[in-house]
Amino acid sequence: MLQVKRLIARFWPVLRLRSIMFSLLLLVAALPGVAAIGLRVYENALVRRTEAELIAQGSALAASTAFGFTRSAVPTAQGPSPDPQDYDDRTISTHIDLRTTPVLGERPDPAPTALKPDPAAAEMALAWSPVIDQTKETTLAAIMLLDRQGIVLTGRDAGKSLATLPEVRAALAGKPLTTLRHNGAYRQSYALEWISRATDIRLHHARPIIVDGRVVGVILLSRSPRALFRGMYEDRGKIAAGTAAIFLFLVGVTAALGRTIVRPLEALSRTTRSLAEGRPAAPPQPTLRVQEIDSLIRDFATMAAAIEVRSHYLRDFATALAHEFKTPLTGLSGGIELLQDHGAAMSEAERAGFLANMAADTQRLNRLISRLLDLARADMQRPHEDASCDLADVLARIADGFASTGFTIELTAAGTPAHLGQIRLRIDGSALETVLTVLIDNARAAGADTVTLETALAGQDLHLMVRDNGSGIAPNDRDRIFEPFFTSKRAQGGTGLGLPIARALIEGNGGSLTLEPANGGASFLLILPRRD
Template sequence: MITAAKDFLKRHWPALRLRTILLAVLLFAATMPAVEAVWLRGYENALVRQTEAELAAQAVALSATAAALWPGAAPATGPGQAPEPEAAPIDLNSAAVLADRPPPAPAKAQADPAAVAAAARLAPIFTETSRGALASIVMLDRHGLVVRGLGLGGDLSALPEVRQALAGHSETVLRRNAAYHPRYAMEWLSRASDIRLHYARPIVVDGQVVGALLLSRSPRALFRGVYEERGKMLLGAGVIIVLLIGLSGLASRGVTRPVEALSAATRAVAAGHGTVPETPPTAAIEIRDLYEDFRSMAAAIQRRSRYLRDFAAAVSHEFKTPLASIGGAVELLQDHYQTMEAADRERFLANIAADNDRLSHLVGRLLDLARADMAQPEADAASDASTAARRIADARSHPGFAVTVDAPPDLPLAAAPEAVLESMLSTLVDNSRQARASQVTIAARQVDSCIVLTVADDGPGVPAADQTRLFEPFFTTRRAEGGTGLGLPIARSLAEAHGGHIRLGAAAAGAVFELSLPVLAR
């Protein structure tokens, strides 16, 4: 089951860039405090509104009871007075927070006797309601004088919420709580900790406002509410942890693990016994490109190592025979110089000179090959392929060996120096001459963005067994005639150094070589 799930993820894993993975992790980390703050603010505002709704419900019940028990009130015979539409719930984010409720001002007149009588009747109800709801309940007469509750006999008519209630409208205000003392260690984080809600509601009897009720209570403590909602909080924390684990897994699969695997492969390849692992499908795009680049580099290093190994073996073989011949001739001359016939001495010296010339020629060709391998394209280098081909044809043609050129007059310039182009053409033409061809044709044409020069001869062609080794250094069928087997490898290295290539083409008779070079960009 787990293996099937892993295989499914590998097949359907999206190709993500490294910057995308890092951006997702950083954005998640950056937004978490903001998300938490918004959630806490929203939850705290909900607690304040819940407290307001509880106060309003209590005030509705108490004002209706007061209206029913008010002295002289007519008995209710109908559905009663239409309920007053409630104002929009208070918003902790935008509502102004007033100062703590001031003590009542001294009264300038006597309280309404009807209100005092009603307060006496309602006293048991107020007491039980206040005890159960943990709210302060103050009853006022129609002039704003306190007839029940804190500040009995004082005047609260100056308070804005009381003025609204006596005008027939319910009102909720937020005020500071001077008696507040922190109870929780982190309570300072809450905006509502030192706030108290004050809700004022009119008492209406027979269509007239005869008094008001002023209820106040502190909102539910945020931290108490959080404690009560700890199950949901723990669930949210668990979701966050799961998301963090998922993001860390994304970073691990996309960056860390592929880099570690590539690092281990690097050490193994450097030790000479490792292979590049398969590119992980869950890796970031940049890491995938890094794997492909490393695989190309490892392959190039392997090819270069094999080339150097074969090159060293070939050089050793090529140098061994003439050096052995020179050594044997020198030894014979040292041992028998005085008794040796003059003709024999001349013959041995001639052999030494010939082997020396062969070694000198071989060293020169090796230097040419090294320069070709390290050649770099020259900026703005250009050559006219038609002119270079005709120059080679004029220089190489002689009785019994004809070189002709077939090139259009409007051929664009090739992006290679003239000397390099002529060197490659000379090698191909000389190769045909040494194969005992009598006719060579150099044809030039443009194919897409390349100049293609075809060197075709009427010689015996290249045997099938030799075609795969034709461009290997030191491979030659003319070793007895002084061939070094470096001409074609040098020409190929020069072509590749300038963005082109040389290959053996298909031919019904003779040999055909194709030299391709890029067109000079204008």
């Protein structure tokens, strides 16, 4: 099976979307035509149309020839009376179906009989023979008049009997009947006529002639149905017009689909290549729009913007990282060179001083590496559907952990403590503790002696405000405090990665961390999703 799949994949053509859509639409458009020919729908319609014509002709001739009989000539005791429930001459109802109607053998020749034709019927046939002959020339149907005994009254077989035919027996009983019979005189005219089932059959329709409620004779008509190919040829104008209309419709639909789907995808492909090459990439704006393509373009624009932001972030991050590592590395490199060149001439105090500076630079590098790993883990964190923590427990642990002389953690909630204890958040408890620890450590480093944790419910979220009474954040630094490596406490060993790590942890759990305006000290707002 795998080899077959590989073989198919090897020779499978890579087509354009336009070609696939047009081919699919063309196939769908061709299906009704193929089905019509395959199921003989059109052919069956032609046969029924021929049957309807024979019924109409027979009805007209039966009604007309009935006037050829006089009331005195109609027998009163002979001939069956038709059942009015089974015979209705008001409508033309066809019942021939090529799929279900049996095809009888070729109609046998009339048989000799000792019976004499009915005089009244013979007189009527003689009077109506010109009308019958003219009708035969016009309709191309074979027409025979029979009397109430089934004896032929016209043509070369006059005087012979067809009373044994099923259709004649039915007509003599007052019921019109159409049968299908093989046509022995058929000769093939078209090369593909064998496809059609109706090419070598002939319809035979027998209809009673009724006078004063009595059957006095029978009109027997026969005709070959319109051949499928001949009917198609006669309707070639309609078929050609329909084919052209379908083709034009397909071209229009393909053009519309091309403008709504193919062109935007091609433009999006070009834009993607431009984005990959680092060139400006503006998403396409198609004139004809569909929701799925619009959604794809919006997603692409979001992705391009995210890539642009990420690119600037990585560039700035790399620059800041190089700067942060360059300072301690420069100190280490300088100390090593001094010790190598002048170490022997230095006093013990001088060497100890240089080694202490080098150790401090080494510790700073270790702190930077550790914080960078923390930032990377926080930045890659994504919300976990099972993450959960109890808000009251987390705040209690934070308050107990930082409680000390001269430093206070105050808790305030928009509700009773019992209500606060019922709140569960969709965030890992350790991540929330880490964020609050960073904010409280920064507050203590800024000289604060009180940190207030205020909670309030807002729809499906919890708002947690962290306020302190420290020295606050300089106005010029407020827009940069979440940038990696930005710190005003570098001399005290600050790395400038605490707040970026805190924001990454919160956003990785579906929340947000922002700096809010404050009259004194600093105020940070955490928006945390609640668990239902």
